[in-house]
Amino acid sequence: MFPYLKADENQISDIINNTTSCQVEQVLSSERPDFQGFLSLLSPVAADFLEAMRQKAQVNRLRHFGRTVSFYAPLYISNKCVNSCKYCDFNINHKFDRKDLSLDDIMLEAQALKSQGIDSLLLVAGEDPKGVTIEYLEATAKILKKLFSYISIEVAPLEESDYKRLFAAGIDGVTLYQETYNQPLYADLHPAGPKRDYMYRLSTHLRAGKAGMRNLGMGFLLGLYDWRLEAASLAAHSIYVRKHCWRSKIQYSFPRITPIEDQFEVPLPVNEKELEQLMLAFRITFPESDMTVSTRETAEFRNRIIQTCAANMSAGSKVTPGGYAIEADKDVGQFSLNDNRSVSEVKRDIESLDYEPVSKYWDKLFVCD
Ligand code: SF4
Numbered sequence: 001m002f003p004y005l006k007a008d009e010n011q012i013s014d015i016i017n018n019t020t021s022c023q024v025e026q027v028l029s030s031e032r033p034d035f036q037g038f039l040s041l042l043s044p045v046a047a048d049f050l051e052a053m054r055q056k057a058q059v060n061r062l063r064h065f066g067r068t069v070s071f072y073a074p075l076y077i078s079n080k081c082v083n084s085c086k087y088c089d090f091n092i093n094h095k096f097d098r099k100d101l102s103l104d105d106i107m108l109e110a111q112a113l114k115s116q117g118i119d120s121l122l123l124v125a126g127e128d129p130k131g132v133t134i135e136y137l138e139a140t141a142k143i144l145k146k147l148f149s150y151i152s153i154e155v156a157p158l159e160e161s162d163y164k165r166l167f168a169a170g171i172d173g174v175t176l177y178q179e180t181y182n183q184p185l186y187a188d189l190h191p192a193g194p195k196r197d198y199m200y201r202l203s204t205h206l207r208a209g210k211a212g213m214r215n216l217g218m219g220f221l222l223g224l225y226d227w228r229l230e231a232a233s234l235a236a237h238s239i240y241v242r243k244h245c246w247r248s249k250i251q252y253s254f255p256r257i258t259p260i261e262d263q264f265e266v267p268l269p270v271n272e273k274e275l276e277q278l279m280l281a282f283r284i285t286f287p288e289s290d291m292t293v294s295t296r297e298t299a300e301f302r303n304r305i306i307q308t309c310a311a312n313m314s315a316g317s318k319v320t321p322g323g324y325a326i327e328a329d330k331d332v333g334q335f336s337l338n339d340n341r342s343v344s345e346v347k348r349d350i351e352s353l354d355y356e357p358v359s360k361y362w363d364k365l366f367v368c369d
Pocket of ligand 1: 081082083084085088089090091092125126127195
């Protein structure tokens with residue numbers, strides 16, 4: 001569990017598993033659930049209230065985000081990694097040709113994305129202390145900020161001083177998943193490499209928020225452990241981060257684990273109905289927080305969930321370095337995709353649902369903060 005929670009795993013489980021229908025109805029009729037109410041919405045009993053949860057979530061979603069859906073694309077700049085995460089195809093033990101993109105290559109990729117109408121970018125890299133240095137990230141941010149309104153990063157955890165440098169260079173957001181909040185499982189899944197340090201990872205959002213990052217992306221990998229307990233930890237973690245970094249916005253993601261190479265058997269798979277219940281519980285409890293839905297999910301699911309929960313989604317994603325402009329489709333990606341629509345197809349579908357696709361996620365008005 002999130003280590004600063006007063007309740008232990010057994011107590012949280014008891015609350016979730018002993019929730020009654022009457023309690024779920026009470027939570028759904030309240031203005032905003034407290035933490036205990038949130039746990040009720042995760043319960044097995046609440047799975048029978050999905051339609052009522054959808055309606056309540058949709059009210060929150062429309063109140064805080066209108067009918068807009070902002071979209072972005074990930075740009076993989078390196079698939080080199082010194083870590084050994086058992087569930088990831090980029091882990092150090094997996095032998096394949098790896099690369100990190102030169103600044104020229106990054107510019108080619110960026111121009112390909114720009115020509116598709118992408119204006120918000122998520123830079124993604126494995127943990128490679130020799131290749132993906134702070135200087136490399138800083139130089140990348142400086143060339144890309146001329147092309148994109150909003151750039152965030154999903155890279156290895158950094159020091160606060162590094163986040164300050166990147167913020168000054170044009171990075172506005174940091175996404176980092178704890179993967180699992182269960183510490184013994186975390187140790188087992190990360191047998192070697194710097195990522196073994198659970199507590200350093202856990203405090204990443206605090207360092208990024210203190211450095212000024214405006215958007216803090218949080219989540220866990222669905223399928224590694226009991227999703228209800230992980231959700232309780234994520235909610236507690238995000239409340240803790242918000243308390244300390246109140247000027248930053250929280251963005252939740254719920255990536256279901258989808259390995260490519262079948263080398264990892266997902267211990268506790270989460271089905272689509274459970275994923276929807278989880279997202280609805282977060283939208284109802286944290287109405288003002290942002291939420292994104294991954295291309296790991298099908299187009300049908302994504303089209304449905306943007307109407308009740310998520311106001312942000314990726315589009316036209318490639319998960320290999322060089323996947324947009326440089327021939328790289330034969331390379332190993334980080335995970336498999338279930339939505340292969342192009343950016344224009346995603347936009348068309350959003351419009352057909354009477355929602356408005358927005359490519360500009362963030363707009364800088366001032367030359368200084
Ligand atoms: S999950 Fe991240 S840190 Fe772990 S092996 Fe994959 S790329 Fe590396």
